[in-house]
Every structure is written in structure tokens, then in C-alpha cells.
Amino acid sequence: MARIPSTQALRALESFARHGTVWQAADELNLTRSAVSHQLRLLEREMGFRMFDRVGTRIELTPQGMAYASDIRRALSAIAGSAARNAGRGVTGALTVSCTPGFAATWLCPKIGRFREGFPDVSLSIVTPRRLDDVSNPDVDLFLTFGTGNQPGMQVELLKEVEFTPLCSPALINRLGGLNGPRDVLRAGLLHLHEREDWRNWFRLAGVGEEAAQEGIVFADMNLVYAAAMNAQGIAMGDEFICHEAMEAGTLVRPFDLAIRSPRSYFLVVPTDKADNPAVGAFRSWLREELPDMHD
Known part of the structure; x- marks a missing residue:
């Protein structure tokens, strides 16, 4: 069987492939930047094919390097999953x-x-x-x-x-011809959960009269609020943590940078x-x- 590189070198590669920079991989792995760079150089030499391109002071993965890093990620995930499954046995x-x-x-x-x-x-x-x-x-x-x-x-x-910020469907923004300022959210239609406190706080921070929060629809469940927002029925005061995946997928977008820290x-x-x-x-x-x- 071909010799397997050191686990530390493979973890350095996997972390670098995700972050794209040596310093972020070093932070994640609790190593110095020079240690991570050294591991990557040794790995490339040991594997015998070009894994990195040097662009000025930076390094980038070659297509072969990206493919290898993807395989390593799957292998490390399988190892971690096996460890978790076996560690959990006996807990009943x-x-x-x-x-x-x-x-x-x-x-x-x-x-x-x-x-x-x-x-x-x-x-x-x-x-x-x-x-x-x-x-x-x-x-x-x-x-x-x-x-x-x-x-x-x-x-x-x-x-x-948690921070709250207005979130809505890109389809709603397109339908309205854009949202150019905080007061424009009133054209979109406000979506509330139970009460109107979060919208009042945001309007106060945005310099819009908080009485504007009286507009809109009140829902009894946050899932209903987000369902209405994703279907372009209005704009929600969204929890960025809970809505992270919807924002990553583009089904919800953040039209303004202004956010409020929740007291909860x-x-x-x-x-x-x-x-x-x-x-x-x-x-x-x-x-x-x-x-x-x-x-x-």
C-alpha cells in the first residue's frame, strides 16, 4: 500500500482548501503560519504532483490540489464519523x-x-x-x-x-423596483412575530418613526413569518443565525446593513x-x- 501522508499535513491541506489562506488555517489548527506552510510544502513534495500555484506572496490550489483536498475532506469526515459512532456506543x-x-x-x-x-x-x-x-x-x-x-x-x-435585521425575498425587491432606504420597507409590508418590538427598535435606530411598526401582519409562529418572507409576502425582522442557510442559498436577502442586537x-x-x-x-x-x- 502507498505510504499515507501525516494526518497533520492532511488536516493543514483540508483547512487551507476551505479558508483559502494560510493564516486562517493556522488559526483554526492552533499552529503558526510557518508550520502550516511547512506542512503544505512537505505534502506537495511527498505526493509528487503540483498542488499549489504561487501568486505573488500567496499560494492557491491547482485543480489537482483541489481534487485531492476534496478527497481528503471526505476521508477525514469518515474518520471523525466513525470515532463519534464508536464513542457514543454505550450511552443509552x-x-x-x-x-x-x-x-x-x-x-x-x-x-x-x-x-x-x-x-x-x-x-x-x-x-x-x-x-x-x-x-x-x-x-x-x-x-x-x-x-x-x-x-x-x-x-x-x-x-x-442574536442580531436582527430586515430580510426578504429577492423577488419582492425586484417587484418593488428596489429598496433604497429604511422607510421603503413599508412598501414591502412588515411581518411580525407576536409583537412589534423588534421592528420598533429597528425603526428607531434607522431614524424612522417607530409608529411605522404598527403596519403589517402578525404571526403566531416564526416559521410562518419566514415562510411568508421567502414567498415574497413581506419583509421580516430576521434572526441571522436561524436564517443563515436561507441567506446562503439566496432565498432571503439582507437589503440593509443596519442590524439590532436582540436583548434575548x-x-x-x-x-x-x-x-x-x-x-x-x-x-x-x-x-x-x-x-x-x-x-x-
Whole structure:
């Protein structure tokens, strides 16, 4: 069998391929830039084909280098998945997670299969609460809430702070002939969740009278707000974390750079008497892995 390069060199290549710069790969891998550059040079020499083009002081992957990096990414992912599956064996029990509807639909549900792969013997149930900060259900082992984090007698961990900004469908912008300033959102039609506070705060920051927030449609569920926005029915005050994938896909766009920091955040909340449940510990660890930028 052909000699396999060092794992560190392969990780350096995979990280460089994703970020495109040596310094970002070095930051991610906790190495110096010279160490990453050295690993990449050794790897190219060992593989025997040209993996990099030198462009001034920068290096870029050649087509062969990009293809090899793609293969390495898949191989490293398979190794990590195998480790997670085997580490999770032996963790058993039932786990009920309460999660806000928006977080569940757009972030948790698309990723939950990875938890199942890692901990196949955990019997998992996911429920949604009536209120976004509700932790009253006695059948729940772990809560993913949106609120202030004030839950006396429970273990509370900040997951993600949130910024809100207007988000809408590009089709709506085209139909309106563009949105040239903050007041133009009134032509688009405002979409609200429960109340109008977020729009009032944004209008105040934008220098538009906050009474403008009285316009628009009020929905009882954030998923309904986003569904209406994606179907060009109006403009929502969107959570950029929850809407990240829709923004990446271009189904929602941000017409203005102006954003407001929400007084509420996403929290992981565990009742003290449930904290020793091995399945709770497994889910907490998995969540930290999936959200490496927690607290940012």
C-alpha cells in the first residue's frame, strides 16, 4: 500500500482548501503560519504532483490540489464519523429535548441525524414549547430556549447571541423596483412575530418613526413569518443565525446593513435533577461540537 501522508499535513491541506489562506488555517489548527506552510510544502513534495500555484506572496490550489483536498475532506469526515459512532456506543436512555420552533426547523432538524449516528442507543424525542423561554415541562430533560437566560435553580449555558435585521425575498425587491432606504420597507409590508418590538427598535435606530411598526401582519409562529418572507409576502425582522442557510442559498436577502442586537439569546437549560443523565451529557457535548462558535 502507498505510504499515507501525516494526518497533520492532511488536516493543514483540508483547512487551507476551505479558508483559502494560510493564516486562517493556522488559526483554526492552533499552529503558526510557518508550520502550516511547512506542512503544505512537505505534502506537495511527498505526493509528487503540483498542488499549489504561487501568486505573488500567496499560494492557491491547482485543480489537482483541489481534487485531492476534496478527497481528503471526505476521508477525514469518515474518520471523525466513525470515532463519534464508536464513542457514543454505550450511552443509552431516553432524552426529551424542548426546542423553539424556529431553531428546531432551521438548525436542529437538518443536523439531528449526526447525533443519532453518534449515539444510536439514545431514544430521542423533540418537542416545541408554547413560549420561546418556557422551561416548565416536567417531561423534558433539556431545553433550547430563546430569552434572557434567567432560569433560577437550573443549569444555564449561553448558546448564541442574536442580531436582527430586515430580510426578504429577492423577488419582492425586484417587484418593488428596489429598496433604497429604511422607510421603503413599508412598501414591502412588515411581518411580525407576536409583537412589534423588534421592528420598533429597528425603526428607531434607522431614524424612522417607530409608529411605522404598527403596519403589517402578525404571526403566531416564526416559521410562518419566514415562510411568508421567502414567498415574497413581506419583509421580516430576521434572526441571522436561524436564517443563515436561507441567506446562503439566496432565498432571503439582507437589503440593509443596519442590524439590532436582540436583548434575548439562545440558551441551553438543564434542570438540575436531569444533569446527570448520560444522554443529556452526550447531547450537550454534541451541541458544543456542532456550534463551535458558541457565545460569539
